[in-house]
Amino acid sequence: MQNFPGVGVSPGRIIGTIRQMPKPISEPPAGEQLPAGVTAEDATAALKTASQAVHDELKARAAHATGDGKAVLEATALMAKDTMLIKGAAKLVARGVSSERAIWESGSSVSEMLHNLGGYMAERATDVLDVRARIVAELRGVPAPGIPASNTPFVLVAEDLAPADTATLDPNKVLALVTAGGGPQSHTAIIARSLGLPAVVAAVGVDQLPDGMEVYVDGAAGTITAEPDESLRAAAEAWAATASLLAEFSGTGATADGHLVPLLANVGGGKDAEAAAKLGAQGVGLFRTEFCFLERDTEPSVEEQAAAYKSVFDAFPGKKVVLRTLDAGADKPLPFLTDSTEPNPALGVRGYRTDFTTPGVLDRQLEAIALAEKQSEADVWVMAPMISTAEEAARFASMCADAGIKTPGVMVEVPSAALTAEAILREVGFASLGTNDLTQYAMAADRQLGPLAALNTPWQPAVLRLVGLTVEGSRAEGHNKPVGVCGEAAADPALAVVLTGLGVSTLSMTARSLAAVAAVLKTVTLAEAQDLAKLALSAPSATEARAWVREKLPVLNELGL
Amino acid sequence: MPERTATIASRSGLHARPAALFAEAAGNAGVDVTISMQGEPADEALDAASILSLMTLGAAKGDVVVLRADGDGADQALDSLVALLETDLDAE
Known part of the structure; x- marks a missing residue:
């Protein structure tokens, strides 16, 4: 059992498998050109394949979603292969710009246009940027940015979480939050407490653990333990029993001798x-x-x-x-x-x-x-x-x-x-x-x-x-x-x-x-x-x-x- | 070139879900379909299969739009797309 000490920021003891949060997609450098030997036709075809793959992935996720989330995913899926976005990029590729840089710039201009229209369209401007990052990830062959999609609940491991991640964090899918960076007052800590998820921050080395590895997280002690033994399994079970007791507040805060602390x-x-x-x-x-x-x-x-x-x-x-x-x-x-x-x-x-x-x-x-x-x-x-x-x-x-x-x-x-x-x-x-x-x-x-x-x-x-x-x-x-x-x-x-x-x-x-x-x-x-x-x-x-x-x-x- | 006019029936206009459903149908029509607001020149018409174009068109409920397409099956394609625009897709 390998131990990773960190700072516990939200109590809870839980066992689950790890999913790593992919690193954010970096901007392809301005002026990046097509690599030698790659024609504009090849690059455009690769771009279309990538955009289709992103469309299919989002469409598949929409099939599992419900309500507003489903509608947003369906619309976002269509944006991934939208002619306005892709043609804009293809024009740049024809001038010798790399496919990653081309889709990045095309996404910027489309997003800015929606932003300037205001109202509902402005709210969709960030969806275009999300799609753009996904296409670049696909072209680079790296995992898509954002919280991983999974049908089974998991322990989310990240460098740190941003306020924007809260919106896409499904508390039914995430068992605990663990970060390699961040401090006790970081956004990760605040998000975890508001969702009631066990969390440990500043646990150096956890970002190197492989996806799918089973870990024990103790959000009060501030530790992560790889390959937990029977005693830790028992601790996690005991927590599940006490957690329900800690969900009820009588509505009056006071000390044992009746000093009121609202x-x-x-x-x-x-x-x-x-x-x-x-x-x-x-x-x-x-x-x-x-x-x-x-x-x-x-x-x-x-x-x-x-x-x-x-x-x-x-x-x-x-x-x-x-x-x-x-x-x-x-x-x-x-x-x-x-x-x-x-x-x-x-x-x-x-x-x-x-x-x-x-x-x-x-x-x-x-x-x-x-x-x-x-x-x-x-x-x-x-x-x-x-x-x-x-x-x-x-x-x-x-x-x-x-x-x-x-x-x-x-x-x-x-x-x-x-x-x-x-x-x-x-x-x-x-x-x-x-x-x-x-x-x-x-x-x-x-x-x-x-x-x-x-x-x-x-x-x-x-x-x-x-x-x-x-x-x-x-x-x-x-x-x-x-x-x-x-x-x-x-x-x-x-x-x-x-x-x-x-x-x-x-x-x-x-x-x-x-x-x-x-x-x-x-x-x-x-x-x-x-x-x-x-x-x-x-x-x-x-x-x-x-x-x-x-x-x-x-x-x-x-x-x- | 065959063309049809249609009156937007969805309560939210050609935004959000109605736009997604329409763009998808236009993309599967088998012919290239364009869309423009009534009274706007044909050469400024937008790609009807592009959800981003539909969003910039900004058609609200009750607005009249013009659909155009050319080639085999254009008439049938336009008829079914008109029917889609004239259905209140928000009600589904």
Whole structure:
């Protein structure tokens, strides 16, 4: 049994066979010519054969699909051998351009044309790019890009997953996610938790394992084991039994001695919110409003935004819903707001800062939020991302007041905000710690980079200290203003106990984690949680902080968390 | 050259699924079929078997299009394609 240690990011123990995610198709170099000895006729014929093969493959997949997915696959299959696409490429081949480069350029121009037509056609522009990549893969004789198609469920192994992969990831076909790169805060981790799939990231060497090999994945311990033995099979079976127990959340988060810690959900839109309400979430601690804006070239109208916000508010009548205003920039670019040429986007014009360069968008968003609030029964709180100073907090609060929003707040993601929490909380009504970015900025470690995974964990004592300082700032301010956590840290049951001990008042997480966090939280008293927080703060390293706390929480092992 | 006019019956117009079904049928017609909006010159007509061309044509429900084809079996092919366009394919 060969072992691959990584970082566990989503609990679960499972055995399955591996399918490797093919590498993305690289762009054929501009100006690439037909190889010597290959005629334009031969190259065009090869192109047609490849396009037919891609058509047949997509058509075969459509036969197994249903509903909208089937219609999209059927249309995409036809695009693969479309005369507009192929003739465009054939013209370039006739001028001596290689078939790979020719189909690449032809795909670009067709996609751009659809994009410019707007509406439904613009949505299909990416399908043309997908078809183009598949034809190039076929010509090169390499596997087609994207998540592999398979009739049997498998363990997906990748370098890292991108947000776009979520759309094509079928949770009924994927048993677990394993990546060679990525960190605990990477998109893979976020996707896995939202789908409730066991996941391990930064497991060096797993990308070399062959397709079809059987492995054991432990998403809590963070290990992958090739050719598992009987004891691991038993562990996977035991997990299947406990997993069903961890699916239920009673709807009240509290410690053993009854100290209430409302457990809220992180959502991206109405559908998420409805699902979270069904899973017992006590409200929304983070509504990522940028998901209503992504893949848009222009700003949605106030009415359109209001409708999107109302769909979330309506899932939680009478309950708290905390919106985060548009958080564009860095890994979430928006063409009408962000500058893609910034040398250092994580430290650039992102989040609240986009109001410096593109004023008006935030005002209109606040107007839309106020409009949606009037038409709903939710208790609406609004916070700005990437606030660094009390001055910014004051300005945001006055913008909210102008729009008629009663409860303004800030995200604490920039270390300066944690260090000046008292002054910031004098200006606004609440703070919410975004632990993903707070960790990235405190440790100066890009959250997407696998080699920095060890630095990029909220178990870092420095990060926990910043959490503690924010709570202390609130106490010093004197009005008992709430300090919540809405980063991925809140979804880690052991860390949730530590955060509670540090004085955090609410925990917001992907709804799938609510039951596990509630189950662990109710086994400790507030005083015990405070002791565990002190223990974690006293640890010399993140590894020890985590190990020491976990050792005192035997329930974690019993539940396989 | 034989030609026919047809009124688009599908609710979503000649997009999405109706476009896919029509393009596939035109591709299997055995003759080259072109399509254009009524009133547009024949030499600007598009390949009816190309789903991408159909999408750029942007024909909505109620729009009238002209189909043209030449050669053996052109008339029969055009008749069956007209019937397809005049069926509400979204309803199926």
